[in-house]
Amino acid sequence: xxxxxxxxxxxxxxxxxxxxxxxxxxxxxxxxxxxxxxxxxxxxxxxxxxxxxxxxxxxxxxxxxxxxxxxxxxxxxxxxxxxxxxxxxxxxxxxxxxxxxxxxxxxxxxxxxxxxxxxxxxxxxxxxxxxxxxxxxxxxxxxxxxxxxxxxxxxxxxxxxxxxxxxxxxxxxxxxxxxxxxxxxxxxxxxxxxxxxxxxxxxxxxxxxxxxxxxxxxxxxxxxxxxxxxxxxxxxxxxxxxxxxxxxxxxxxxxxxxxxxxxxxxxxxxxxxxxxxxxxxxxxxxxxxxxxxxxxxxxxxxxxxxxxxxxxxxxxxxxxxxxxxxxxxxxxxxxxxxxxxxxxxxxxxxxxxxxxxxxxxxxxxxxxxxxxxxxxxxxxxxxxxxxxxxxxxxxxxxxxxxxxxxxxxxxxxxxxxxxxxxxxxxxxxxxxxxxxxxxxxxxxxxxxxxxxxxxxxxxxxxxxxxxxxxxxxxxxxxxxxxxxxxxxxxxxxxxxxxxxxxxxxxxxxxxxxxxxxxxxxxxxxxxxxxxxxxxxxxxxxxxxxxxxxxxxxxxxxxxxxxxxxxxxxxxxxxxxxxxxxxxxxxxxxxxxxxxxxxxxxxxxxxxxxxxxxxxxxxxxxxxxxxxxxxxxxxxxxxxxxxxxxxxxxxxxxxxxxxxxxxxxxxxxxxxxxxxxxxxxxxxxxxxxxxxxxxxxxxxxxxxxxxxxxxxxxxxxxxxxxxxxxxxxxxxxxxxxxxxxxxxxxxxxxxxxxxxxxxxxxxxxxxxxxxxxxxxxxxxxxxxxxxxxxxxxxxxxxxxxxxxxxxxxxxxxxxxxxxxxxxxxxxxxxxxxxxxxxxxxxxxxxxxxxxxxxxxxxxxxxxxxxxxxxxxxxxxxxxxxxxxxxxxxxxxxxxxxxxxxxxxxxxxxxxxxxxxxxxxxxxxxxxxxxxxxxxxxxxxxxxxxxxxxxxxxxxxxxxxxxxxxxxxxxxxxxxxxxxxxxxxxxxx
Numbered sequence: 001x002x003x004x005x006x007x008x009x010x011x012x013x014x015x016x017x018x019x020x021x022x023x024x025x026x027x028x029x030x031x032x033x034x035x036x037x038x039x040x041x042x043x044x045x046x047x048x049x050x051x052x053x054x055x056x057x058x059x060x061x062x063x064x065x066x067x068x069x070x071x072x073x074x075x076x077x078x079x080x081x082x083x084x085x086x087x088x089x090x091x092x093x094x095x096x097x098x099x100x101x102x103x104x105x106x107x108x109x110x111x112x113x114x115x116x117x118x119x120x121x122x123x124x125x126x127x128x129x130x131x132x133x134x135x136x137x138x139x140x141x142x143x144x145x146x147x148x149x150x151x152x153x154x155x156x157x158x159x160x161x162x163x164x165x166x167x168x169x170x171x172x173x174x175x176x177x178x179x180x181x182x183x184x185x186x187x188x189x190x191x192x193x194x195x196x197x198x199x200x201x202x203x204x205x206x207x208x209x210x211x212x213x214x215x216x217x218x219x220x221x222x223x224x225x226x227x228x229x230x231x232x233x234x235x236x237x238x239x240x241x242x243x244x245x246x247x248x249x250x251x252x253x254x255x256x257x258x259x260x261x262x263x264x265x266x267x268x269x270x271x272x273x274x275x276x277x278x279x280x281x282x283x284x285x286x287x288x289x290x291x292x293x294x295x296x297x298x299x300x301x302x303x304x305x306x307x308x309x310x311x312x313x314x315x316x317x318x319x320x321x322x323x324x325x326x327x328x329x330x331x332x333x334x335x336x337x338x339x340x341x342x343x344x345x346x347x348x349x350x351x352x353x354x355x356x357x358x359x360x361x362x363x364x365x366x367x368x369x370x371x372x373x374x375x376x377x378x379x380x381x382x383x384x385x386x387x388x389x390x391x392x393x394x395x396x397x398x399x400x401x402x403x404x405x406x407x408x409x410x411x412x413x414x415x416x417x418x419x420x421x422x423x424x425x426x427x428x429x430x431x432x433x434x435x436x437x438x439x440x441x442x443x444x445x446x447x448x449x450x451x452x453x454x455x456x457x458x459x460x461x462x463x464x465x466x467x468x469x470x471x472x473x474x475x476x477x478x479x480x481x482x483x484x485x486x487x488x489x490x491x492x493x494x495x496x497x498x499x500x501x502x503x504x505x506x507x508x509x510x511x512x513x514x515x516x517x518x519x520x521x522x523x524x525x526x527x528x529x530x531x532x533x534x535x536x537x538x539x540x541x542x543x544x545x546x547x548x549x550x551x552x553x554x555x556x557x558x559x560x561x562x563x564x565x566x567x568x569x570x571x572x573x574x575x576x577x578x579x580x581x582x583x584x585x586x587x588x589x590x591x592x593x594x595x596x597x598x599x600x601x602x603x604x605x606x607x608x609x610x611x612x613x614x615x616x617x618x619x620x621x622x623x624x625x626x627x628x629x630x631x632x633x634x635x636x637x638x639x640x641x642x643x644x645x646x647x648x649x650x651x652x653x654x655x656x657x658x659x660x661x662x663x664x665x666x667x668x669x670x671x672x673x674x675x676x677x678x679x680x681x682x683x684x685x686x687x688x689x690x691x692x693x694x695x696x697x698x699x700x701x702x703x704x705x706x707x708x709x710x711x712x713x714x715x716x717x718x719x720x721x722x723x724x725x726x727x728x729x730x731x732x733x734x735x736x737x738x739x740x741x742x743x744x745x746x747x748x749x750x751x752x753x754x755x756x757x758x759x760x761x762x763x764x765x766x767x768x769x770x771x772x773x774x775x776x777x778x779x780x781x782x783x784x785x786x787x788x789x790x791x792x793x794x795x796x797x798x799x800x801x802x803x804x805x806x807x808x809x810x811x812x813x814x815x816x817x818x819x820x821x822x823x824x825x826x827x828x829x830x831x832x833x834x835x836x837x838x839x840x841x842x843x844x845x846x847x848x849x850x851x852x853x854x855x856x857x858x859x860x861x862x863x864x865x866x867x868x869x870x871x872x873x874x875x876x877x878x879x880x881x882x883x884x885x886x887x888x889x890x891x892x893x894x895x896x897x898x899x900x901x902x903x904x905x906x907x908x909x910x911x912x913x914x915x916x917x918x919x920x921x922x923x924x925x926x927x928x929x930x931x932x933x934x935x936x937x938x939x940x941x942x943x944x945x946x947x948x949x950x951x952x953x954x955x956x957x958x959x960x961x962x963x964x965x966x967x968x969x970x971x972x973x974x975x976x977x978x979x980x981x982x983x984x985x986x987x
Contacts (some may be wrong), residue, residue: 018197053298156683228275243264264311268541272514280456280506298366329346329578445469460664463480463481465483467496479510490783498525502526502579504530504577578777594634595634633661635663645671648670648672716733742813743814756800758800760815879950884946894955896929900925903948904923908943
């Protein structure tokens with residue numbers, strides 16, 4: 001690249017014609033976001049227009065369109081006036097004016113000093129387009145020159161977002177993009193002022209580039225460890241920012257030191273991930289690094305007081321279990337179990353770690369909690385074991401932007417703010433996830449698929465969790481953190497909407513939250529005691545009332561309980577926190593699961609002798625599992641888990657039907673205590689660890705009768721889960737199912753051809769297909785549960801196919817012919833025909849427009865095709881408002897959102913003196929009212945039709961939160977749900 005001296009920007013003559021053309025092009029870019037700018041005012045350095053110029057560039061670069069609210073406008077005017085006065089004072093005194101831009105967002109606000117320095121050449125602007133981290137850090141870093149915080153009164157402050165309904169607005173890689181936009185503002189001003197066509201052309205190129213979505217603002221020796229988790233390699237060892245699930249395993253797999261110091265990020269919960277998962281880092285240091293012998297080996301947790309209090313709540317539930325008032329065992333035990341008593345508190349006391357005097361270990365035994373003080377500073381002293389002088393580590397926290405110091409020297413900085421986007425991590429696969437095994441898996445009538453069989457400290461193994469298949473439908477048991485992604489990529493996510501949670505350790509409950517965020521309403525089966533403990537943990541993690549986002553189904557202790565037609569029986573295992581185990585019977589065969597437990601008949605005998613447990617409880621602890629046909633039993637370090645030596649002592653008949661989990665491998669020999677007190681090594685026999693993944697599914701044969709019922713139920717469920725059939729009566733649905741035909745197709749087969757008449761509707765039972773557009777490109781991929789060809793179901797005949805569909809992996813399709821479909825619906829009633837036809841026409845007409853609009857709207861980015869279809873079908877279409885008519889009024893409480901189809905509107909707010917103040921104008925394709933739809937808050941402004949305007953309206957549909965059909969998706973930013981029915985997670 002040329003040097004600044006020889007830059008074309010400096011040396012090229014003016015080209016008025018090209019400059020004028022580029023000015024129009026750039027003006028059009030701003031008009032497209034309804035944010036017109038005035039070049040003449042910018043050339044005159046009008047402060048208000050320059051501030052609008054900056055906000056417009058931010059909107060264009062981020063592809064996010066924020067309304068400039070009245071509060072922001074007033075604040076900008078005040079700040080700009082203050083800045084102008086400061087310039088005058090500096091000029092009159094002969095000093096250089098202080099040009100510092102302060103960025104402020106709402107709570108938690110970012111308040112970081114950023115120098116507003118000039119860009120003098122197109123070379124500088126070219127550098128701004130670099131997306132690689134090393135190129136970015138070559139720039140002079142404006143943050144390096146400041147030791148922390150600069151009071152707002154000392155600089156220019158621009159509020160980029162001020163929306164009360166949000167806890168925070170954050171964009172991907174905020175500081176990287178903001179920094180580039182600030183420099184580009186100066187470059188654009190200079191090009192406009194000097195009339196440089198070359199400079200303006202470079203500025204236009206800058207506006208056309210996508211945001212730097214793969215960088216993060218950091219300086220110093222900071223590297224990404226895993227998505228949104230970073231490590232600073234300090235002189236005292238690694239210091240990690242963010243604590244996602246299984247981060248200990250990641251360090252061990254990479255062969256690097258496991259960090260001792262962890263800094264909590266600005267957002268503990270973002271997207272579908274908990275970044276405050278400290279349980280296993282604490283255990284690793286306490287047990288493996290022997291912090292129980294040397295407290296200096298405890299982990300150091302650094303965060304705000306609020307976040308550390310949340311961490312204390314989370315860890316307390318995991319380690320100590322519920323408080324006495326939160327244990328509901330007496331009401332959970334069925335009346336059928338007369339005389340059966342369980343004292344969880346007394347049982348825990350016998351096996352939990354404690355002080356010599358029997359009192360519980362305090363939290364400070366496990367971790368050193370360091371809070372950011374009133375100056376947003378956390379400091380600790382590290383003493384080296386090799387005799388080197390110790391060092392003071394100081395961390396400054398500017399609302400999520402961290403600066404790291406050793407003594408007084410700034411060593412590194414990092415913007416830890418995450419993007420609160422529900423699909424943020426969807427494209428990232430954990431590096432030990434079980435590979436995709438293709439779309440051909442057909443769930444068994446009765447069986448088990450193990451997602452993992454190891455424990456939380458095994459670097460190479462998958463954490464224990466499994467699916468129990470009943471009639472082809474799955475129940476997830478203690479889903480690991482990676483399970484949602486595994487189910488999705490293998491096309492079985494919609495077969496597993498039920499979850500059994502045995503207890504609240506992070507290696508057993510971390511996958512539930514991810515499944516909830518996926519958008520489907522999960523049914524959670526466990527006891528009231530365990531469920532309340534889980535809610536307290538997840539409420540602390542997310543800041544939400546997490547119970548609103550799943551259906552809790554309480555299970556009794558000691559009483560048969562039906563799930564998917566199988567008969568379950570639940571009981572409490574012997575563990576340090578409440579932990580349920582179970583067995584189930586289906587079709588005359590049974591499966592039992594121990595959950596985490598300490599099985600040891602000699603120990604339970606001692607407990608009964610001491611009066612801790614009753615004789616009935618002793619029998620249940622020792623004998624509950626053994627009558628099952630398949631026994632899944634955990635093994636590990638006592639007294640939290642069952643030693644493999646004890647399982648080896650079981651009769652051969654039991655061991656042959658047992659599968660061992662929660663361990664990374666089995667030894668060839670184990671120790672046995674002999675009658676004379678000596679010990680001897682004996683072979684381990686007849687015990688085995690099952691294989692993981694769909695290909696290793698354990699199938700329990702129930703015979704052709706149950707297989708036939710299961711096969712029919714799976715297909716009927718597939719019909720009922722298809723969105724366009726959701727409003728049909730059960731009778732009509734059953735008639736369609738009985739008339740469906742099965743088609744087996746080989747790879748390369750073309751199912752439908754673009755332009756042919758629509759005569760059949762298809763549902764994908766298994767396999768994979770591709771939708772081919774007019775130009776031959778693949779525009780969509782279809783898998784299990786997806787459907788296509790819906791035009792064949794409309795009343796209008798001979799509608800041509802809009803695309804071709806061909807088989808990419810051997811497939812089985814269920815199809816319905818158009819004549820049969822219409823005959824079934826006419827039998828059910830003409831009203832049913834009309835309603836479905838209206839839905840189909842609305843979907844076909846609205847979906848392309850709605851998809852395009854929503855994809856550009858921050859709150860709705862990442863919606864699936866099924867969710868977009870639902871919105872398209874439920875829009876109140878063509879609602880017309882004459883010019884000067886109020887569409888919504890400030891303070892109204894209706895929960896609905898509008899998309900402008902034709903015309904334009906004006907947003908305005910009452911000024912308190914009988915008048916109103918105009919905020920901005922919106923046009924075709926813009927959305928308004930989305931905050932009230934999602935949050936339920938009153939309207940923050942009024943909207944008036946400028947011209948005759950047609951809008952599409954989406955209203956909030958309220959259903960009872962305990963209803964199994966209530967599928968609600970947590971909004972990625974706010975603490976309120978959007979109702980989105982019949983989502984297909986496989987898309």
